[in-house]
Amino acid sequence: MKKYEYVQIHIGRMDGSKSGEIRQTINDYAAKGFRYAGFVPVRENDRGRITDMDLIFEKDAEPSPDNAQPFPL
DSSP states (O other): OEEEEEEEEEOOSOSSTTHHHHHHHHHHHHHTTOEEEEEEEEEEOTTSOEEEEEEEEEEEOOOOTTTOOOOOO
């Protein structure tokens, strides 16, 4: 099973000024064991340009005691 986390980023104008923030966020989550899985547009302006998006990160979920598999005998 996978665990997902979403980080909303406000882009505003797409002039490259947010690329450093996006890269840093990806690096921060990678350091926590997450993998960058993609993004989802959250909001667009009246011209159809993305102004806000969610970055999606995933990692293997820790097994809970309820879902733990017994060792084979």
